[in-house]
Each structure stands twice: as structure tokens, then as C-alpha cells.
Amino acid sequence: MLRDTIKAAQVAAMKAGDKPRLSAVRLILAKLKDKDIELRTAASVPDDDVLVVDVLQKMAKQRRESITLYEQGGRQELADTEKGELAVIEEFMPQQMGxxxxxxxxxxxxxxxxxxxxxxxxxxxxxxxxxxxxxxxxxxxxxxxxxxxx
Known part of the structure; x- marks a missing residue:
């Protein structure tokens, strides 16, 4: 179900001509495809939504670390790009606990x-x-x- 929502967001971004959002959604779908390929040989495959959330959490963590490093290195334009991707990734994640x-x-x-x-x-x-x-x-x-x- 979550995967379908992401695919629908890709179509909506294409129709709207929102290139940064489209790029971020495509990154998510590419990571999901990589994970699917990785799990082809696995003995047990987790529920699809659990798999998608796991991939999204890892991607979000990577973006947060990259933002910190880019800001420390004085590369604000790269940090802003990562922040945009992080915002798109977080849209698809379940509501986080306070x-x-x-x-x-x-x-x-x-x-x-x-x-x-x-x-x-x-x-x-x-x-x-x-x-x-x-x-x-x-x-x-x-x-x-x-x-x-x-």
C-alpha cells in the first residue's frame, strides 16, 4: 500500500513538473527496487510496508547525516538539496512518536x-x-x- 502511494506521488510529480520532488521520489523507488533485488535470495521476506518503512528510515538517517556534514563543510547548497529530499522521504514515513x-x-x-x-x-x-x-x-x-x- 505504501509503495503504491509512492508510485502515485511519482506520477503526480511528473504531471506537475516538480523536478526536485520527482527526483527524490525516484530515489526512493530505486532504493526499494535495490532492496527487492537483495531480498530475492532471502529465506523470509518481511511485509511490504515494513520493508518500505525500513528503507525510508535508512534513507532519512543518511540525509540527516549528510546535511550535518555539508553544513560543517560550508556547502549550504548541497545541504539544502538534502533537506528537500529528506522532506519528501518523511512525507511517506509513519507519524513519529514524540x-x-x-x-x-x-x-x-x-x-x-x-x-x-x-x-x-x-x-x-x-x-x-x-x-x-x-x-x-x-x-x-x-x-x-x-x-x-x-
Missing amino acids: DAEVQAAIAAIIADTGAAGMKDMGKVIAELKARHGSQLDMGKASGLVKAALV
Whole structure:
């Protein structure tokens, strides 16, 4: 379903003549095609929407890192291009949880699993990813889990 939405966005961008948006949507579709090819030999293939969200999260993370590096290097025009691509990528991602929601989810998981210290961090992260993986940035979440378990 999400893949169909992205394809429809490609058609709409072509009709509107929006070249930057069209370019970003084509990048997304190319990454999805690469992932499909990679999974041809896999033993089990995840649900299509889960696959698409995973690809989008990786692309968004790459864009954020690139923006930071370009801004540090004084290449604002490249950073602006990456920001445009990031905005298009984020349009297709599920609504992300806020910090308060993430902290509440972490507290609930810690209570459910009985995690007591840093030795249980892996268990908490795994459960958090299983329950809310598509709705949060795991990089930020791991810092919040670490803070909650100290």
C-alpha cells in the first residue's frame, strides 16, 4: 500500500513538473527496487510496508547525516538539496512518536520486562523495536533507554 502511494506521488510529480520532488521520489523507488533485488535470495521476506518503512528510515538517517556534514563543510547548497529530499522521504514515513511518548513506551517496557540495569539494555531495545520500530528513531531511543536504565 505504501509503495503504491509512492508510485502515485511519482506520477503526480511528473504531471506537475516538480523536478526536485520527482527526483527524490525516484530515489526512493530505486532504493526499494535495490532492496527487492537483495531480498530475492532471502529465506523470509518481511511485509511490504515494513520493508518500505525500513528503507525510508535508512534513507532519512543518511540525509540527516549528510546535511550535518555539508553544513560543517560550508556547502549550504548541497545541504539544502538534502533537506528537500529528506522532506519528501518523511512525507511517506509513519507519524513519529514524540519524546514524551517514547519515554512512556520505554517506561512501560522496563516495567513489563523487569529490566534493572544496563545489562538489560539489549532486551529493552529489542522489545522497543518490536513494538514501536517504525514510529521512532532507534538512535535517539537508545540514548533514552540508557538514561532510563542508569
